[in-house]
Structure formats: structure tokens, C-alpha cells
Amino acid sequence: MTESGHIKQPMAYQTLAQAAEAPLQAKSDEVLITLVHQGEQGAYRILVERYQERIRNLIYSIFREQQVVDDLSQEVFIKAYEALPQFRFQSSFYTWLYRIAVNKSRDELRKRKVRRWFSLQTMLDSGDKELGSKIVVEQHDNELQELLAAGLKTLPEKYRIAIILKDIDGLSYEEIAEIMECEIGTVKSRLSRARAMLRKVLEPLLKENE
């Protein structure tokens, strides 16, 4: 209750009232989420379409495998849909969504690690594939991008995700800290370490480009 005796509406409601007439596409994330909370399923479609490419690209940057991109992205949006009733507007929707995507990717990476432990054959196959992707690069137009991707793949998961979020997705330190659920200082050191490692791997390439 406010001093004047009126029930204080959440921010989203006020925005909703103001933007009631605007088409769904023009509404903010917060308004759309409130609409989903109220049972307006169409609003979630707008949210998905708004962020699907960013999430797909993030997952592609982490895995560099087109075949996992759509499945994992789908999982991310399903998880977000299920958890949306608990979303309390304490962070922006896209950092929240990124956090889900990063956690899903980490889960997948861990699963792969476990699978490698338990299957000798898989270990040999994927080991070869991974090593191969680091070294074997076909001579074609986007060789540079391929080398960069191969270099990224050599980084441990926590460094890889930090540098992708910063340099590819252009997020701020605060946002990265929120997504990766760590301190800003940790983000700083992870980024610095990731860059140092990547610089070492791609040294010849960087010299060529100077």
C-alpha cells in the first residue's frame, strides 16, 4: 500500500497500461512476461522470436556444431517457459535467458565428458574429432573463422563461455557475472586468462593480421 492508500502496481502493470494499444512486437520484455503470466500464450512467441537467434548463436559459439544448436536452443526456451511463472523481474529477461542457456550448455558439456569416460570408443572417436578440429583446417574462404572456432574450442568451458559472452555477444562484466553466477573480479580474471590462452593458440594468425 502506498501512502495515498492505493495498491502499488508493479512496474510491468504500469507499462502494460501505457502500452496496451501497441502491437505485441513493440512491447517490452517485461510487458510480454506479464502477459504470459496472465495466460497470453502469444506473448511468449514474441519473446522466443526476439531472442532465438542470439541464443542459437551463443550455443553455436560454445559447441561449433550445427546439429546441437536447434535442439539445445529448444531446450533453453522450454526451460524458460516452465520457469517463467517464477520470474520476478530481478534481472533483465535476456540475462536470465542467457543464464539458462549457459547452464544447459554446461550440462551438455558435462554429459559429453561423462560419456567419454564411460565409452572407450566414443573417447577415441570424439578425441580424434576434437583434435582434428584443432588442427585440420580446409583451405577455404572462412579459414580465419574456422581457426578462431578451433582455438575457442581448446579453451576450458568457463573461459570459453566468458570470452564468448564478452567479445561475441558484447555483454558487460556485470551481465556476465550475473549469467555465470560469479563475482565481477572472477569475470575479469577469466576473461584475461581466456584471452591469454587464445592469444597463445592463435599467435601465428594474429601476427599475420597485424
Add this chain to the structure above:
Amino acid sequence: MKPQTKTELSQLLSSYLDGELDEAQTHAVETMLSQNPDAQKELEELSALKNLLASKKPLPPSYGFWTRFSLELERRKKEEENLLPFPRKFLPVVSIGAAVVVLVIGIVLFQQRATLVDYVSKQSERVQKAVEDNVLKGALMPLFTHIDKNQALQFAMFGTLPLDAKAGTELRVNEDSASGYTIDVDKKGARKTPTVTVQEFVDEVQPNRVQFQIIDSLLDLGRAKLEGSVLVAEDKAMAVNPELSRWNRVMLSGIAAALEPDQRVRFERFLQSRKAPYMLVGGRRGPESPERIYHSMRTPEGVTHFVVISPDSALVTRLDIDLDSLRRHTGGMAEKQRTVAVHVNSLIRRMAEREMAVSQQYRVPAPRVRVSGDSESFSIQVSTGWEGVPSMPMEPWVRPRMSEQVGTGRRQPRGGFNVQFGGDDSSFFFNLDMDSLMVRMGKAGNGGGIEVFKGDPRMGNRVFQFDERGLQQFLDSAFQGKKRKMSALDSLMNEMDKRERMRKEKELPEPRR
């Protein structure tokens, strides 16, 4: 602000590059950069890297992502709905209802706990009774009916009793202070238990008339005890009184207690010369009186705990056995004895036929008795301290002779572990007793292969043999695996060489024409 280490410098440059430093820090870094060409170079490289990453081409957009997503979402919703026998919206109500019901049941059960415990114990008694009735139904016969005093003395000295001379099976009690007692029923194999007679004992130890009478009574009592300790219910089950495992020591202690010190020395010599697995030890308080030992052997009559073993179950149960009436009932001893021997062999065979019974060791309801099956034998292991086997009432005068165990082929209680190796078309299994495993590897020209023995290989109790052909297959498959790994490494090395060559070619200046 000056970075102390290379890592600090890198971190500072990284933050500078991201524009995450405040004004003062930015100024300090810029000053440092103007004086430090290495830092300048590093920043350039980091900047190139950042630009490279930022220029990453995005994926082609996914058309129909929403359609696929909404279909998947719909499918999952339906799947979830199908799992519930009621509409999903009732889930909270149903959950609360279920919790209340569980709580109420819990309270009722708690209030009625006395009745419940009574009910459970009655039920378990009924189950036990049913098992006893079924398993021990039919003619219950003592396994040993004709034990003479020589055999009783032999049991006292070696802990063995022959079951069936033809099949070569024997019953053997065995004791280990650490893990308790074991009663084994199996084939003698190549072991040879020396035979002793009471006459030999008398000749060697020279007891006087009174002493001999005491010893004779002890042997007589021991004989009766042995006869009532192992019972057979046709080929369905065998009931063994776990106390059997200590009778031989009690009997031996009783004999020793009846003797004078110089006679005890002669008795010890007698035990040693016959390679008995026990030796006499001097107790601190002097020997117990033979009367007390005699008394201790007599007292626990009536209802006794028995371990009942059938091919697929084992339980500890109380049996009230009137041995005298059993004897009167069975009559025609020689013939019955043969039938019993046949039943015991059949029982051992049936235990062996069951894969599970052979490899599995299972605990019977009483916590400290363990029964294990084997291909030609079974073993009952009774831990010390179990109520079914009361501890020795007197200070024991006899303890196992650790150095020499020849004669009875004493087996240590089963410890160790089982190992199973499986392949595509074959597998093998063996049990390793930690203290008695022997692996023998033969030369290729001499039959070849690996053999694993339990205990002494001279006894021929081989548990595992790997012949030359099997070994060759094993080596071949191992070699193939290594070869596969090597070829994967080779292709990787080739790729690396190729890249190295390409890099060098790029670096070399174009030849002038």
C-alpha cells in the same frame, strides 16, 4: 598503479580493452603503454583478437523455430498430462491430500506400534515355521550315526569327520580367531587326513586308569554331540548346529586337562607327530578341571539353534530335537547311513547346479552366520560372538598350530573377492582368496598359458587356466586395439606435418623468376 606480474598486466590490459577501467586507471594504463613497447604489442594482439571474435559471422537464421518449439512444448505437455490420472490443475490439491493421508497413516501406525510389532513378529514366526515345515519335512536323519571313539578322537585332533568314503566327502570344522568358525562340507581331494586310534593315544600318552575313564567319557560325550549336530532332511536340506565348530577344541582341552604336566608334554608330542592343526598352550591359571569341561559340554541341551541350508535358501532356526527317539525311529543304521550319504552328495550337487548358489554368498537372517556355496562344497562361517556359539566357558588350552597345517588341509574363512572377465564370445569367473592365490605362468613350449591356483598347486585345485590358444587370442585382440590407437595417432601426426609444411611454404619468399 603499476602491475607487479605479467598476469596482472594482462588483466589490466584486458579490462582497458573492454573499457571497464575508471578514468584514473585508464590514464595510468595509457602512460604505462607509452613507456612499455611489450605492453603495447600485447594490447595490439589482444585488440586484434577481440576484433576477430566480434567479426564472427552469425548463423543463418532458423526459419520455423517457433513451429518446432511449440510442437515440442505441446507434446511434452500432453506427455505430462498422461502421466497424471487427473487433470493437472488438481495436482496441488491431490498432493496436499496425499500428504495428509500419509500423515494420518503415520500417526495411526505410531499409536498402534505395539500391536504392529507383535503382528510382524508373529508373521515372521509363521514364515519361519513354514520354511521349517517345508524344508525339514520328511525323514530327518542324523548324518553321523556310527561314530566310534577313534573317530571322535580324530575329530578332536583334526576337526574332520568322513561323510562318505566312496565319494570322498568329509565334514571339516575350522577356526580362525579373527573371523570365527567355519564348517565345510566338501571333497577331500588329494588331502590325506592321518588316522589315529585311541590305542595309539594311550600308548603314547600313557594315562592312568582314572584319567583314561575321564577321557573315555569325554570322547563318548563328544560322539553323542557330533551325532546330534548334523541332520539331513533327505536331499532337501541339511541342518548344522554351529556349535559343532568348537566341539573339537573343547574335547581336546578336556583331554589335556585330564593329564598331568609330563603327560601333556607327551600329548603335545603326539599331536605334533600326527601333524594335528592344534597345539596345547599353558594357561595362566592352570588347567580347568576335566569335570568342569565335561559339565560345559553337557549343559546346553534341548532347544538349539541350527543353520538350515537348502540349495536355494539358508536360515537360522531353533530346532528341538530328541536324538534318542530319532535314533529309535531310523533303525537299520547301516542302510540308512548309505541313504544319508547319497542325500548329502545329491544336496551338494544341487547346490552346485544353481549358478547363483555357486557364486553368491548370502547372509542368513541371524547376522553373524554366512553360508557360501561352491562347485563341490559348501561352507558355513560363524563369526565369534554370535549367540548361537557361546564363547568358550574356560580358558582355552588349545590353539591352532599356525606353522603346520598339513593333514587337514585347513582352509581360511572365505575372504577375498570374485573376479569376472567377459568377452564377446566367452567369459571366465574366479574367486580370489587374498591369502592363498597362486598364479602360475607356463612357457609357450611347455603347454603355455596361465594357471591360477588356490592354495597349494600340488593339490591340483586349479581354479583358472588360460591355455596357449586362449592366450594368443587375448594377445591378438590387445594388439589390434593398440594398432587402432596407433593409426589414429599416425593420421593426426600426418595432418600436423602437412600444416607445418604449408606454414613454412607461406613463410618462404616467392622465388624470383
